[in-house]
Amino acid sequence: MKKCGAVVIGGSAGSLDVLLKVLPEINPKIDFPIIIVIHRKQGADSLLTDLISHRTNLKVKEADEKESILNGCIYIAPSDYHLLIERDFTFSLDYSEKINYSRPSIDVTFQTAADAYGDKLVCLLLSGSNADGVNGLISAKKNGGITLAQDPDTAQVTYMPEQAILKANVSLVLKIDQMADYINSLSETH
Amino acid sequence: MSVTGSITDEQVELLINDVLEQHGYDFTGYSRASLKRRVSRLYSLDKHLSFAEFRYKTLNDNVYFKHFVEGVTVNVTEMFRDPVFYKLLRTKILPSLNTYPFIRIWLAGCSTGEEAYSIAIILKELNLLQKSLIYATDINPTVLEKAANGMFPLSQMKSYSENYIASGGTKDFSSYYSANYNLAKFDAELKHKMIFSTHNLVSDGSFNEFQLILCRNVLIYFDRPLQFSVLRLFDQSLESLGYLALGTKETIDFSPISNTYKRIGTDKIWRKVSA
Numbered sequence: 318m319k320k321c322g323a324v325v326i327g328g329s330a331g332s333l334d335v336l337l338k339v340l341p342e343i344n345p346k347i348d349f350p351i352i353i354v355i356h357r358k359q360g361a362d363s364l365l366t367d368l369i370s371h372r373t374n375l376k377v378k379e380a381d382e383k384e385s386i387l388n389g390c391i392y393i394a395p396s397d398y399h400l401l402i403e404r405d406f407t408f409s410l411d412y413s414e415k416i417n418y419s420r421p422s423i424d425v426t427f428q429t430a431a432d433a434y435g436d437k438l439v440c441l442l443l444s445g446s447n448a449d450g451v452n453g454l455i456s457a458k459k460n461g462g463i464t465l466a467q468d469p470d471t472a473q474v475t476y477m478p479e480q481a482i483l484k485a486n487v488s489l490v491l492k493i494d495q496m497a498d499y500i501n502s503l504s505e506t507h
Numbered sequence: 508m509s510v511t512g513s514i515t516d517e518q519v520e521l522l523i524n525d526v527l528e529q530h531g532y533d534f535t536g537y538s539r540a541s542l543k544r545r546v547s548r549l550y551s552l553d554k555h556l557s558f559a560e561f562r563y564k565t566l567n568d569n570v571y572f573k574h575f576v577e578g579v580t581v582n583v584t585e586m587f588r589d590p591v592f593y594k595l596l597r598t599k600i601l602p603s604l605n606t607y608p609f610i611r612i613w614l615a616g617c618s619t620g621e622e623a624y625s626i627a628i629i630l631k632e633l634n635l636l637q638k639s640l641i642y643a644t645d646i647n648p649t650v651l652e653k654a655a656n657g658m659f660p661l662s663q664m665k666s667y668s669e670n671y672i673a674s675g676g677t678k679d680f681s682s683y684y685s686a687n688y689n690l691a692k693f694d695a696e697l698k699h700k701m702i703f704s705t706h707n708l709v710s711d712g713s714f715n716e717f718q719l720i721l722c723r724n725v726l727i728y729f730d731r732p733l734q735f736s737v738l739r740l741f742d743q744s745l746e747s748l749g750y751l752a753l754g755t756k757e758t759i760d761f762s763p764i765s766n767t768y769k770r771i772g773t774d775k776i777w778r779k780v781s782a
Contacts (some may be wrong), residue, residue, distance in 0.1 A: 382727050395756060409540050410756050433540075
């Protein structure tokens with residue numbers, strides 16, 4: 318495959334536990350960014366960033382608008398804004414209508430990432446109770462990207478990864494304990 | 508190649524050029540990923556048969572073009588959004604304007620007016636409304652008509668009331684409107700102190716001097732050069748010691764005006780400290 322440009326991870330109910338298991342195992346030397354979009358209540362922004370940054374040696378920060386996306390960094394979508402990726406690999410924020418009852422919407426980030434990264438994109442959809450992200454996976458695959466879903470057998474809430482498998486013809490289904498190895502293997506620096 | 512809807516990057520650029528040349532609206536400084544989503548959304552919502560038809564209507568049909576502007580700009584807003592922000596307005600910013608004989612406030616990008624009514628309610632509770640004037644402007648004439656009507660969906664009132672209380676409001680929120688079918692019509696007294704006008708932040712200049720300018724969640728749609736030019740416009744329109752309020756994720760840091768402004772605490776409000 319082409320060198321990985323970015324790994325974008327989306328999830329809803331039951332996905333935080335997965336992230337807290339997977340992210341500590343990610344090699345701090347990875348040569349691409351990890352961008353995370355998690356549905357959650359408004360407010361409590363820094364909480365999620367703090368929670369994750371305590372579990373990894375990678376730099377973790379909430380994505381700022383117009384910020385350049387750097388390799389080896391974990392970016393978290395702020396609550397109550399859609400997170401978009403521009404062609405010049407910077408972030409944009411958008412306060413438009415909710416998509417799939419969600420803002421941030423995983424579809425929005427996956428789809429704009431598909432435009433920006435094309436066949437260098439890897440998208441992973443985790444546990445969750447609605448189908449946000451599925452259309453984004455379809456876009457990512459159409460543009461040549463790799464699409465992944467959490468194995469529903471390992472998901473606290475199975476609907477989201479099931480829909481991904483059913484409708485988006487994902488490239489690969491991963492159990493939780495396979496995710497970090499897979500993501501690390503995408504890096505050319507170890 | 509592109510997959511966000513059925514509109515390509517090239518088609519977005521064609522429309523931007525058309526709209527600038529034919530209608531004088533300049534979207535060249537808008538962030539592309541968001542603009543492209545808006546254009547794609549409009550294209551599929553309006554069920555155009557082809558891009559050519561979409562382009563033709565946008566170019567030649569003035570009624571449709573109004574609808575185009577409304578569709579590609581984001582008009583999502585709510586009353587007392589970010590209650591912490593409104594609490595700061597209520598407890599600190601607006602009371603400090605009491606020393607002025609006359610208070611002028613510019614709400615740039617007011618959309619359908621929910622913020623204007625929120626500010627008017629606070630001004631009224633602080634007994635400042637009578638000597639205040641809120642200039643509420645937007646690029647988009649259609650949303651200004653809605654703003655001037657002062658009617659919002661009744662279904663939103665529960666959450667607006669919660670926001671209002673969280674922002675430090677102590678009155679019965681429902682005393683500010685009367686229910687009319689599924690709409691809440693806000694008191695004419697609030698509207699009395701608002702002036703609604705179209706204003707394009709990209710191309711229109713300064714039109715007055717203000718003690719407070721609010722522009723929340725508008726700059727996020729602009730690229731850096733346009734953000735800077737709008738911030739300069741605000742600077743030209745703000746009195747010395749006046750306040751500039753931006754959205755939760757927006758900042759004047761690293762901009763040409765940042766040196767003459769001092770941030771108020773950790774919130775997105777800055778005070779102009781020297782001219």
